[in-house]
Amino acid sequence: MQDKNDIYWFSTLGSGVMKYDPDKKPFQWYTHNPNDPQSISDNSVFELTASKYHPNLIYVGTRNKGLNILNQQTQTFKYVPYKVVEDTYGGAVRDIEESKDGTLWLGT
Numbered sequence: 869m870q871d872k873n874d875i876y877w878f879s880t881l882g883s884g885v886m887k888y889d890p891d892k893k894p895f896q897w898y899t900h901n902p903n904d905p906q907s908i909s910d911n912s913v914f915e916l917t918a919s920k921y922h923p924n925l926i927y928v929g930t931r932n933k934g935l936n937i938l939n940q941q942t943q944t945f946k947y948v949p950y951k952v953v954e955d956t957y958g959g960a961v962r963d964i965e966e967s968k969d970g971t972l973w974l975g976t
Contacts, residue, residue, distance in 0.1 A: 927966070
């Protein structure tokens, strides 16, 4: 995904989220740290979507731990729990869409 500031974001299956800013450090990694509740909840990432209504937020869909929200200003993640129903992975979010009123739609 490329955000409005021309920063590139890459999802990985096992290594978290990678950020590439052509004007700064080549790459920055965001990975799960079990001792940090503000780190990403899972390193396997299926989906990245930049918010249209909250310019500093990126929605992150993980394979095993649902939805995370990355605040680019604070460089922290917020885990958003939801009730999982019959999911082999235990909470996969494979697609994220934001409707015109800011409502999030998750493909699980």
